[in-house]
Amino acid sequence: MSRALSFATLCLCAGAALFTPVVAHGAPSLTTWLFAEGSTNGSFGFEQEILIGNPNPTAVTVTFELFTQDGQSLAPVSRTIAPRARFTESIRAIAGDRAGVALRLTSTLPIVAERTMYWGGGLFRPEVKGYRGRVSDMRGGHSEHGTDDGSRTWYFAEGEGKFFNTFISVANPGTSPASVTVSYRDDSGTEVKQVEVVPSRSRHTFWPTAVLSPRLRSGRAGFSTVVTSDLPVVAERQMYWGDEAPSGIRGGHAAMGVTTPSAQWLFAEGIQGSLTPGADPSYETFVLLLNPTTAPIDVTVEFFGQAGLKLAEVTRSVGAGARGGVWAREVPALMNRAFAIRASAAVPFVAERAVYWRGLSEGTATAGATEPARQWGFAEGLQGGFLKYQDDDDDDKRRFNTFFPIYNPGATPATVTVHFYTEGGNTGVTRTITVPGQSRETVWTLLYDELANARFAAFFSSDQPVVVERVVYWGRGNKAGHASLGVPLPDALVLTSATTLRAAPTATVREIEPSSGPVSGGTVVEIEGSGFGNTELGTQVLFGGQPARVFEVEHDREIKAITPPGVPGRVDVTVITRGRTLVIPNAFAYVADGTNTPGGSSSGTPSALKVEIEPRWGPRAGGTRVKIEVEHTTSVLIDASSQVFFGGVLARTDEVEPNEIKVFAPGGAVGKVDVTVVTRGQIVARGMFEYF
Structure with a gap:
């Protein structure tokens, strides 16, 4: 600062x-x-x-x-x-x-x-x-x-x-x-x-x-x-x-x-x-x-x-x-x-x-x-991803992380019980934490698998007077957030566990698309189903027994994963989430590089694992300075030869760094247009920009 x-x-x-x-x-x-x-x-x-x-x-x-x-x-x-x-x-x-x-x-x-x-x-x-x-x-x-x-x-x-x-x-x-x-x-x-x-x-x-x-x-x-x-x-x-x-x-x-x-x-x-x-x-x-x-x-x-x-x-x-x-x-x-x-x-x-x-x-x-x-209440709490807050054209899926810092200002350790109540009624999770005297501890809902991709209220009860706040972050790198002190509740208000403790939903896989890609890897695969858990804890995606290069649980019904390199032929796709292992036999086919495949590269040129475009909006007259940043594990995809097109119109380049380019958007019609980054004649990254 x-x-x-x-x-x-x-x-x-x-x-x-x-x-x-x-x-x-x-x-x-x-x-x-x-x-x-x-x-x-x-x-x-x-x-x-x-x-x-x-x-x-x-x-x-x-x-x-x-x-x-x-x-x-x-x-x-x-x-x-x-x-x-x-x-x-x-x-x-x-x-x-x-x-x-x-x-x-x-x-x-x-x-x-x-x-x-x-x-x-x-x-x-x-x-x-x-x-x-x-x-x-x-x-x-x-x-x-x-x-x-x-x-x-x-x-x-x-x-x-x-x-x-x-x-x-x-x-x-x-x-x-x-x-x-x-x-x-x-x-x-x-x-x-x-x-x-x-x-x-x-x-x-x-x-x-x-x-x-x-x-x-x-x-x-x-x-x-x-x-x-x-x-x-x-x-x-x-x-x-x-x-x-x-x-x-x-x-x-x-x-x-x-x-x-x-x-x-x-x-x-x-x-x-x-x-x-x-x-x-x-x-x-x-x-x-x-x-x-x-x-x-x-x-x-x-x-x-x-x-x-x-x-x-x-x-x-x-x-x-x-x-x-x-x-x-x-x-x-x-x-x-x-x-x-x-x-x-x-x-x-x-x-x-x-x-x-x-x-x-x-x-x-x-x-x-x-x-x-001794008692505090919160109506707000979210953990994981929700389709309501997501844009299919934005690589950042705005997944939420909720924390409850607890401060015990007294000399005696406090035993704090928290009841989480989820949407739908009489379902939830109850946990207990000890906070030493004159100390701070934190409840992080990511650690409770039952709350993955869930919205909830939280009510705290302690045997010693404490102070409880809530902090919510969302987006990649904690892009944004809000915080609030809880509501102190009277001791006479009885807090109890939900009648039905919320079990981790049973995970299922319904569809994998695309079902093939080049042996060099890099195919973006959408895995649709239900009951998926957190990206950061307890979830894995494997292709033929090899971990995906990158994956993200976007919400409880969809995972996006980047395939690792493989050998020609069909392999099983395995999703491990919420303690359950789901094996989909022969669900993905590796094909030789240079073969046209849905979602794969027909040229063998590596493509970006992640693409960030900021800002993603601008006036139709053009002139918006747009930064495009890509991520790849091994290759430099953007260099001095790179060009950027907005709906097929070439943008004027401002600055270039390895895997990052800043351009001025050309004029365009109101609405969304494809953004493509081309390096040495090959498309290496795609995204979306909207004119207003």
Whole structure:
């Protein structure tokens, strides 16, 4: 991360606003959930899901009330959620294309509800094979749980008006108009106010960047926000950044405001550098501090690793009404480590934690917990691949990885039981983990084969008070991600295992296509079936007993594999997954190089094992600078002689490196076109580009 951006900009202006700790409103009802943020604006590629976790042994009825920014009245919608289940609702399915939509959920029994949003150049796809429409590239996303009540005051410690685009969403769920004042105070102490009347049962979006940006300068563009109202409202803040066509958004995060400062803030998640030193991506963690009082305060920030190891302690003095922070990179003991965080002071203050990776291309942020709890709930969780989020023309299948960091701030080891409830009702998995005192441990759902290629809710129960967060990454190299603190649950809420423990589905193979390829290997083979497990754990693909060069479980019904070299003749194809070995006799035929075969190379020229095209969208006028990168185990496929064609039209070459070429896309008609890379007269890579 460049130091050209000041520490104030990076760690004070690049975080997210704070959501309301449950303790700020007292014991939550868990039957009402309010969200101010939401959008299904197709122009920006926004898709929104509401996730519901039902921990009860009986079904619940949940009513959705939507408050639109355009003032249109929408009829309530009700859904029945099965017992001990995770449920997903697409807001586009019930609200259509909306620039802004707030939401109130009411339930007949306690539930946990979260909102997740994704964006990127298209929309979710129908879950059918061979779909050719524009699909979201899932370049970013954010997630947050709702609050159970409105408030007359909301505080946001964070905001920035140059590098980031900041928005404040205010929802009025009441029956009378609310007079809302939004006050912005920049780092120079200047205050600017906006006043709006938010009609009943509606939402309004304030755009502080548009108001403040002309008078701010880079490095001093941060501001805090206070929302006040004469009636209870709900306020959230969103920050987006990056110049990515067609939506102009790369990364982003969102969170609710906070109503009550605290003398203590606890975080289960933090990571600095890479857990594999030198690997990509590398993470940057910031602890962000706001002093709302009229006198300076000292804040002590402690970092804890595994097995009770205290890694570091740092004290920061924060001036009256000012902001400060700790950049984990400046604490040597934290490098290439994961850790939990405790921030404390003698008087109440506000703290949050932000994590960024890939040079600020994506990030997450959340406020901490003001106190630990014995039970926590999450409605969101995904592991593996899902056709809904995938584009057949994109080599990156956006597979998900979910982690649950657990922080035990006490001295006594905690025995933590987690109940995973999957979609469908009364099916799930239960696991137990021990977290030593003053330590952090992590539950990684990849290790639970029963959850491969599954969506789930998660409910945690501990014999000692702990803090639990959730972090979700997706895409190759953790392309994007979101994070959220869990919902503290009352001790009286009984959590039990699902009636039917989810067994690993029985894997089957239905079809292998193509069924032949050259003896030199390199044929891309699609294996269709059902019940496939994770790519990273427990799955193997073999051709004639030889491991595939590369393979990926795209979702539970499809595997793509690259054949190894072989000898002429038919061989068995073997798929080992979820503890089961499936042998398909004589399913693939190796033929001599130079023979025309479906999916094979007729010339014997090696082809790319993986092709990445970025960006994959651009205006029809042309001029988009496109990077094409290929991977091959032994050969250099792209060199100075290489040419790139978009729908048969030659692109102008900008830069060339071994196995990477940057070109300017020519003009073209609206729609998708084939991209081909030709080296010395042979096609070595193919992909897809879409003009808009």
